[in-house]
Amino acid sequence: MEFAREVRSPHGEDVLYVFHAPSRGRALLLSYNLIRETVATPMACHGWALFDDGLLAVLRPDGDEPARVHPVQLWRSPYVSDTHAAAQPVGEGPLARVGNADLVRGISDCLSLARSVAETTPTTEVYSALVAACVRALDTHHWLGDRELGDPRAPLERMRATAEQVLAEFETVRDLTARSAEALDEAADRIASVVRRLRGEQPRAAAAWVTGLTELRxxxxxxxxxxxxxxxxxxxxxxxxxxxxxxLASFGQRAIAFLAREDAFAAHHADVERLVAEAESITTAAEAVPVTAHLDELADGLRMVTEVVAGLDIADATVRTAVLERVAGAMGGVNRARATLDARRRSCSTARRAPGSPRNSPCSARRSPAPRGGGHPGEL
Structure with missing residues (x-):
């Protein structure tokens, strides 16, 4: 079939589309409602006639064989002529003041917006189009704010405000998602960098193994x-x-092979002895800060070794026990150094609180300078 013509109703709500097949002598009538955006039941016929008052006469098909009698149907339609519509009495009230054509367009736009809210998939593009459609409808139809017509402008403005809030939330979610992905990429790069370095290194001291395990953990x-x-x-x-x-498990297995050696924690014991000496020689509380930090670092590393060793699947239990005993020995040295440091710090605190002692005085006893001249009392 070919498109033949279209007939619009004077009030602008309905459009009749006519299709025709000349070779078969058939026609198809489709009535489309602009407000509901729906097509009425298609009407097939052999011919049709439309009168000024909207009466539609349809010659219904009754088979393809020739016949003497042809059924005719009469339909009351909204497709009246312009002359007939102009002869009708003019209405009164707010609806008549706006005009049927403008009402149809405005109501159609509002219903289209309502359907788009209920039937579309929520995406940024959809809500952006919804905001634009709301703005366009509000700007096009001035009568939407008329209170006598129910003030449909108010729900449209609320719809636009809600869509704008959803768009803002979309932007927030997008930013948070991007930040989360960026932080995850940085964490993945950090782990990959540590793993590459650990795979290419062969540490020769327990401290290096401990540092690697700690960094990866x-x-x-x-x-x-x-x-x-x-x-x-x-x-x-x-x-x-x-x-x-x-x-971590793979690197831990390599670390176990090294830490099982007798001299694995020799460097730790040397560091502990050095820290004990430093703790015994401090004279102010400020000097204890770097010693405390170094002790905390050693203790954290040893605790990390203990956690990793405890979590590894080591077939030989004696190896696990030997490593844990060596770690315990090194930790005991750290605790001894910490006890020495705490005792020295308390000594400094007691010296500062002693009556007559100057403020911020060192906690170590200092010899008083010998008197000048060195003579005995009573000598000139």
């Missing part, structure tokens, strides 16, 4: 904290954490 811990970030990719975090755990 801290990188893994930082990765796990990202699970609390909003809109974080939990699946990727779990995968990276599993890889880090595997690398």
């Amino acid at each position: 801290h990188a893994q811990g930082h990765l796990l904290t990202l699970r609390e970030t909003r809109y974080a990719d939990h699946a990727r975090i779990d995968a990276l954490a599993a890889e880090a755990e595997s690398d």
Whole structure:
């Protein structure tokens, strides 16, 4: 069939589309309502006639065989002629003041907006188009704010405000997602950098092994904290954490092979003895700060070794026991140095609180200078 013509109703609400098939002598009538945006039931016929008062006469098909009798249907339609519409009495009230054509266009736009809210998928593009459509409808139809017509402008403005809030939330979610992804990429790069370095190194001291284990464990811990970030990719975090755990176990096995040696913690014991000497020689509380920091660093590293060794699958239990005993011995030295430092700090505090002692005086006893001349009392 070919498109033949269209007939618009004077009030602008309905449009009749006519299609025609000349070879078969058939026609198809489609009535479309602009407000509801729906098509009425298609009407097939052999011919049709439309009168000024909107009466539609349709010659219904009754088979393709020739016949003497042809059924005719009469329909009352809104497609009256302009002359007939102009002859009708003019209405009164706010609806008549606006005009039926403007009412149809405005109501059609409002219903289209309502359908778009209920039937579309929520995306940034959809809500941006919704905001634009609301603005366009409010600017085009001035009568929407008329209180006598129910003030449809108010719900349209609320719809626009809600859509703008949703867009703002979309932007917030997008920013938070981007920040979370960036933080996750940084954590992944940090772990990858540590793993590459540890795979290429062969530490020769227990401190280096401890530092490597500690750094990798801290990188893994930082990765796990990202699970609390909003809109974080939990699946990727779990995968990276599993890889880090595997690398930590592999590096831990290498560390066990070294730490099982008799001289593995010789450097730790040397550091402890040096710190004990430094703790015994401090004269002010400020001098104790770097010693305390170094002791904390040694203790954290040894605790990390204990955690890793305890979590490793070591076939030989004697190896595990030997390593843990050596770690315990090194930790005992750290505790001894810490006890020495605490005792020295208390001594400094007591010296400062002693009556007659100058403020910020050193806690070590100092000899008084000998009197000038060196003579005995009574001598000139």
